[in-house]
Structures are given as C-alpha cells and as structure tokens.
Amino acid sequence: MGGSIVEQEIVIKANNISKIYKLYAKPEDRIKEAFSVFGTKEYHKDHFALKNVSLEIKRGETVGIIGKNGSGKSTLLKILADVLSPTNGTVFVHGKVTSLLELGAGFNPEYSGIENIYLNGTIMGYSKEQMNGKMKSILDFADIGEYVHQSVKTYSSGMFARLAFSVMVHLDPDILIVDEALSVGDIFFQQKCNMYMKNNMKNTTKLLVTHDMNSIANLADRCFVLDKGQVVFQGEPLESIEYYIKSLHTETFGSTVKDEVNILSNADKTSEILASWNEVDRDKLGGALEVRIDKYLIEVNDELYKGYIQEGDEISIQFSVVTEKDIDSAIFGYIISDKFGNNIFGENTVTSGFKSLILKKNKSIVVTMQIAWPEIKEGEYFLTLGIGEGEHELQHIIQCWAHNVHKFDCITPKKTIHCLFNNKIKDVQLLEIGT
Numbered sequence: 001m002g003g004s005i006v007e008q009e010i011v012i013k014a015n016n017i018s019k020i021y022k023l024y025a026k027p028e029d030r031i032k033e034a035f036s037v038f039g040t041k042e043y044h045k046d047h048f049a050l051k052n053v054s055l056e057i058k059r060g061e062t063v064g065i066i067g068k069n070g071s072g073k074s075t076l077l078k079i080l081a082d083v084l085s086p087t088n089g090t091v092f093v094h095g096k097v098t099s100l101l102e103l104g105a106g107f108n109p110e111y112s113g114i115e116n117i118y119l120n121g122t123i124m125g126y127s128k129e130q131m132n133g134k135m136k137s138i139l140d141f142a143d144i145g146e147y148v149h150q151s152v153k154t155y156s157s158g159m160f161a162r163l164a165f166s167v168m169v170h171l172d173p174d175i176l177i178v179d180e181a182l183s184v185g186d187i188f189f190q191q192k193c194n195m196y197m198k199n200n201m202k203n204t205t206k207l208l209v210t211h212d213m214n215s216i217a218n219l220a221d222r223c224f225v226l227d228k229g230q231v232v233f234q235g236e237p238l239e240s241i242e243y244y245i246k247s248l249h250t251e252t253f254g255s256t257v258k259d260e261v262n263i264l265s266n267a268d269k270t271s272e273i274l275a276s277w278n279e280v281d282r283d284k285l286g287g288a289l290e291v292r293i294d295k296y297l298i299e300v301n302d303e304l305y306k307g308y309i310q311e312g313d314e315i316s317i318q319f320s321v322v323t324e325k326d327i328d329s330a331i332f333g334y335i336i337s338d339k340f341g342n343n344i345f346g347e348n349t350v351t352s353g354f355k356s357l358i359l360k361k362n363k364s365i366v367v368t369m370q371i372a373w374p375e376i377k378e379g380e381y382f383l384t385l386g387i388g389e390g391e392h393e394l395q396h397i398i399q400c401w402a403h404n405v406h407k408f409d410c411i412t413p414k415k416t417i418h419c420l421f422n423n424k425i426k427d428v429q430l431l432e433i434g435t
C-alpha cells in the first residue's frame with residue numbers, strides 16, 4: 001500500500017451516535033418508574049449528552065474537540081475510547097487506543113509507579129521484557145524521581161499526570177486520546193507533552209480535548225466544536241476557535257454585535273450605526289462620570305473582532321462618549337490586563353504625544369484609538385478604557401474608567417512565548433578554554 005493511501009485511511013468513524021441519560025427529578029422517581037405497572041409510566045426526562053454526532057478521523061490527524069462545559073466532549077471521547085457505549089449509533093475505531101481520560105483508569109492506586117507501568121504494559125499486550133526496554137524512556141520523560149517506588153495514591157495530581165502521560169505515549173498507540181488531564185501538570189510539563197506529541201507521534205492519531213485554545217491552535221490539524229451534544233462546527237483550528245469564542249462571548253457578554261457591520265468613516269458614525277455597537281454596562285464605569293463611555297466596537301485588521309488575536313494584529317478601539325461638560329484637555333487611554341487583574345500594557349494619548357483633545361458639552365463623540373497587539377504570551381486579556389481631564393498624565397481628574405469591557409483571547413500559533421514576552425538573545429559566544 002502506498003504512503004498516501006495509508007495516510008488517508010479512516011481510523012475513527014462515528015455514525016449518528018447519541019448518548020442519552022435518564023434524568024430523574026427525585027431519587028425515588030427512579031424506583032417508581034422501575035416498579036410502575038407494566039413498566040409503562042415514565043418518571044424521567046431524556047438528557048442528550050450527545051445527539052446524532054457523526055465524524056471521521058484519518059490516520060495521523062490531530063483533532064481538537066472544543067466546546068463549553070457540559071457540551072459533550074468527554075462523553076464523545078469516552079465513547080471513542082470504548083469506556084462508554086452510545087445509546088444509539090455505531091462507532092468504528094481501528095487500532096490500539098491509549099487514553100488519558102479520567103486520570104487513573106488503568107492505574108492501581110496501591111501499586112507503585114513502576115508496578116503501574118508494568119500493569120499498563122500488560123493491559124496493552126506488552127511482555128515484561130518489552131516493558132523493561134521502555135522503562136528508562138518512560139521514567140526519564142515522567143521525571144518524578146524516587147516517587148516511582150512509592151504507591152501511586154501518594155502522588156500529587158501533577159506527578160500522576162506526568163507518569164500517566166509518559167506511560168500512555170510510550171505504549172506506541174495508534175490513537176491517543178487526551179482529555180483535560182494534562183492541564184493539571186505544570187506549564188513546562190505541558191509544553192514538553194505538546195512537543196512530544198508533535199515531534200515523536202507523527203503517525204499517531206491524536207484527539208485532544210482542552211480549553212486551552214493555544215494548544216489547539218498549535219497542535220490540531222482540524223477541530224470539532226460541540227454545543228449541547230451536537231457538532232455545531234468543524235474546520236480549521238483558527239476558524240473553529242473563532243466560532244467557539246464568538247459563541248462564548250455572545251453568551252457571557254451578551255454581545256449585540258452583528259456579523260456584518262460596515263467599516264465606518266468618521267462622518268458615517270450615526271446613532272443608527274452606534275445601535276449595533278456593544279453597550280458598556282453602567283456597573284463597569286467609575287470616575288466623576290461627567291464624561292462617560294457609552295458604547296464600543298473593536299475591529300481587528302479592519303474586520304470585527306473574530307474571537308482571537310495574535311501578534312501584529314492592528315486593533316481599532318472605537319468608543320462613543322457622552323459629555324455633560326466642556327473639557328479643554330481630555331486624555332484617553334487603555335489598559336490591557338490579564339485574568340488575574342495584573343496590568344500588562346497600555347498607553348494614553350498624552351504619553352503617546354497627542355495633546356489638546358477638546359470635548360464639547362452635550363455632544364456625542366466617537367473616539368478611535370489604533371494599537372497593534374504585541375508579542376505576548378497566549379491567554380485571556382481584558383480591555384479597560386479611560387478618560388481623564390487635564391494635561392498631565394499624573395495630575396488629572398479621572399472622568400471615566402470602563403473596566404474590563406472586552407475580552408481578547410491571544411494565541412501564539414507556531415511560536416513559544418517562554419514567559420510574558422520573549423526578549424531575544426542579541427549575541428552568543430562560545431569560548432574554548434582548554435582541551
């Protein structure tokens with residue numbers, strides 16, 4: 001068989017699978033139903049953890065599965081890993097599967113790390129001798145030192161994740177299924193796993209469930225987005241992330257932004273157009289509020305924000321301002337902070353060299369600030385907007401702060417940002433000092 005044919009081989013095929021759980025309002029309803037005369041009276045509601053899901057995955061593909069909590073990701077993986085049966089539909093899986101679902105399956109907590117390595121090997125059909133041959137690489141990768149001789153029940157969840165991942169990938173699976181299990185490991189271990197999967201497991205089909213969009217952007221060839229047990233989108237990772245994050249934002253922030261909004265020139269900014277902008281919640285505002293931020297719109301590279309952002313993207317932050325007084329000298333600014341509230345970067349018009357910005361009483365004004373997204377670590381970042389009154393950045397009246405009005409999901413495809421940002425090594429020298 002030629003290489004390209006092998007690559008095209010479908011190794012996972014799910015046909016119209018559903019998983020239905022019976023939900024009972026009260027525990028006794030289950031008993032009542034079981035003993036109902038002729039078994040006809042129903043006391044339960046059907047809950048579809050998965051509904052009519054069909055998919056095909058080829059050999060060697062890395063497929064990301066994303067979706068909100070409870071959307072059915074784990075249920076799907078468990079069915080594909082054959083630890084759960086679908087209520088309806090058929091599943092075909094061709095090849096040896098190892099899975100990091102629910103850390104612990106396949107591990108005996110009373111056994112030591114070493115004993116568990118042998119146990120997993122036996123389950124996967126390897127002899128003791130074969131496992132001896134793999135032992136060093138498994139232990140080196142897990143890197144948990146002397147703990148391998150302790151019983152697994154004494155491990156921290158991170159140590160356990162290290163051992164379990166190492167064992168799973170060294171058992172040469174045809175298909176590797178990785179749930180959020182890895183997220184309990186520290187960031188360096190997660191990177192090590194991602195590198196290993198990328199570089200050492202090219203022929204292995206990998207299914208990844210994670211809420212870490214950056215891993216998806218970097219590792220996946222293709223993605224499925226699940227919502228309420230159904231596949232609502234499938235496609236390229238970035239398109240899938242865009243679809244998913246947009247739907248999250250719509251839910252979380254109640255965004256009213258329409259898919260199609262014309263790119264506006266200043267003259268066109270009528271109240272009709274502002275009607276489609278995002279309202280800033282009054283409870284996000286602070287300051288004297290004689291001048292206040294009313295609505296905003298974020299555009300990235302001249303299009304509406306797609307749900308993710310990356311280095312070099314040109315952002316246009318537009319917001320409308322309602323004024324109750326004349327201001328001779330206004331300062332506008334922004335801050336980007338991380339999810340822990342640390343301010344990461346920002347600027348204002350004074351320090352950027354823009355002076356004498358005048359606001360007239362009872363006028364609606366639209367402010368547009370252009371910035372470029374810098375090279376920073378992947379993650380969630382929040383935009384805060386500010387208006388000050390005065391000429392000096394340190395001596396002014398805070399008129400309006402609009403806190404955390406917008407969330408940016410920053411991804412760094414094909415790049416590792418080691419800390420908050422990278423700082424290049426400008427020069428390196430090697431000096432030979434002897435033989």
Ligand SMILES: Nc1ncnc2c1ncn2[C@@H]1O[C@H](COP(=O)(O)OP(=O)(O)OP(=O)(O)O)[C@@H](O)[C@H]1O
Nearest residue numbers: 021047048049067068069070071072073074075076
């Ligand atoms: N044993 C069960 N009994 C009843 N309902 C269940 C059971 N297992 C899962 N569910 C329900 O099925 C749905 C899908 O659950 P699942 O764990 O697959 O979601 P998920 O996308 O993996 O979520 P998360 O991101 O929170 O891990 C949820 O509504 C969940 O409450």
